Amino acid sequence: MKSILEEPEVKWGGTWTEIKLDAFAKYVSAYLNIMRKNTYWKTIYFDGFAGSGERKTRDVSPLYQQLMITEQEEKLYKGAAERVLTLPNNLSFDYHYFIDAKEDSLKKLENKLSELQKTKKYPFKFCPGDSNQWLLKLAQAMKENKNSYASLVLLDPFGMQINWESIESLRDTRTDIWILVPTGVIVNRLLDKSCNLTHSHKLQSFFGLSEDEIKQAFYYKESHLTLFGEQEATLKVTKPIEKIAKLYAQRLKTIWTYVTEEPLRLENSKGVPIFHFVFASNNQSALKIAKQIIKSV
Numbered sequence: 001m002k003s004i005l006e007e008p009e010v011k012w013g014g015t016w017t018e019i020k021l022d023a024f025a026k027y028v029s030a031y032l033n034i035m036r037k038n039t040y041w042k043t044i045y046f047d048g049f050a051g052s053g054e055r056k057t058r059d060v061s062p063l064y065q066q067l068m069i070t071e072q073e074e075k076l077y078k079g080a081a082e083r084v085l086t087l088p089n090n091l092s093f094d095y096h097y098f099i100d101a102k103e104d105s106l107k108k109l110e111n112k113l114s115e116l117q118k119t120k121k122y123p124f125k126f127c128p129g130d131s132n133q134w135l136l137k138l139a140q141a142m143k144e145n146k147n148s149y150a151s152l153v154l155l156d157p158f159g160m161q162i163n164w165e166s167i168e169s170l171r172d173t174r175t176d177i178w179i180l181v182p183t184g185v186i187v188n189r190l191l192d193k194s195c196n197l198t199h200s201h202k203l204q205s206f207f208g209l210s211e212d213e214i215k216q217a218f219y220y221k222e223s224h225l226t227l228f229g230e231q232e233a234t235l236k237v238t239k240p241i242e243k244i245a246k247l248y249a250q251r252l253k254t255i256w257t258y259v260t261e262e263p264l265r266l267e268n269s270k271g272v273p274i275f276h277f278v279f280a281s282n283n284q285s286a287l288k289i290a291k292q293i294i295k296s297v
């Protein structure tokens with residue numbers, strides 16, 4: 001169960017990773033440029049799946065074993081955390097939170113960022129544990145300080161680790177969010193061709209929908225006349241991967257006013273979509289910027 005949900009067989013560190021991180025860094029620059037003129041808000045960067053800051057890891061899971069990258073590439077890699085901390089024109093958040101389930105990865109990240117820490121006013125917070133728990137804490141803190149904090153949240157997992165209720169907790173907070181949705185690489189694989197949803201609970205907690213609602217979104221019934229009379233078959237929709245991205249965007253629209261209904265599509269080397277990178281905000285200009293970035297990368 002764990003492997004199908006959390007270890008998609010894609011090459012992390014491939015072109016799609018760079019496209020995703022470039023798009024995100026562009027958005028962060030635009031966001032901070034706007035927030036700089038708005039000194040009233042204290043800005044928070046919340047990185048829910050921060051990683052170790054390295055592309056290569058000693059992890060022996062099949063996913064990591066596939067990395068196959070050169071030493072040169074490894075040295076050049078700049079993850080989201082490092083990119084956010086080295087933006088041009090001294091653009092910076094006030095507070096930085098880095099979350100990761102693996103304590104040793106966070107330690108590595110802390111070491112890697114130690115020089116950059118000296119350039120920032122407030123100490124970085126490294127928070128080990130499940131991102132879902134930390135998202136609930138963030139939401140609560142933001143609600144208690146409603147007119148003080150604006151946060152930009154990056155959720156960049158490999159798999160389906162994010163529960164809908166964690167996303168939902170951010171309702172009515174001043175939060176902009178980018179989420180990597182494993183549309184092609186995992187969710188589509190859980191949507192069995194004949195509607196046999198063995199991972200129904202995972203799908204339900206991911207979308208925040210009931211099994212019936214999920215079935216309605218991805219399956220339809222068709223009748224065929226056979227020698228033995230009319231028979232009904234349950235079929236999966238065509239273009240399910242695009243449908244997953246659309247449904248997730250629709251779900252986000254129940255929390256945020258502005259969502260990229262055409263998210264950034266990230267493909268493997270064969271042109272098959274593996275992830276969609278979705279943006280949501282309550283600010284119309286923010287959506288306009290995100291859409292322009294998605295078109296340009």
Ligand SMILES: C[S@@+](CC[C@H](N)C(=O)[O-])C[C@H]1O[C@@H](n2cnc3c(N)ncnc32)[C@H](O)[C@@H]1O
Binds near residue numbers: 080
């Ligand atoms: C794709 S990597 C992050 C890459 C990183 N954003 C970057 O730009 O280099 C995913 C990370 O999520 C962590 N992770 C997996 N499940 C998690 C969870 N439930 N909560 C927090 N972190 C988790 C893994 O340990 C891994 O380091």
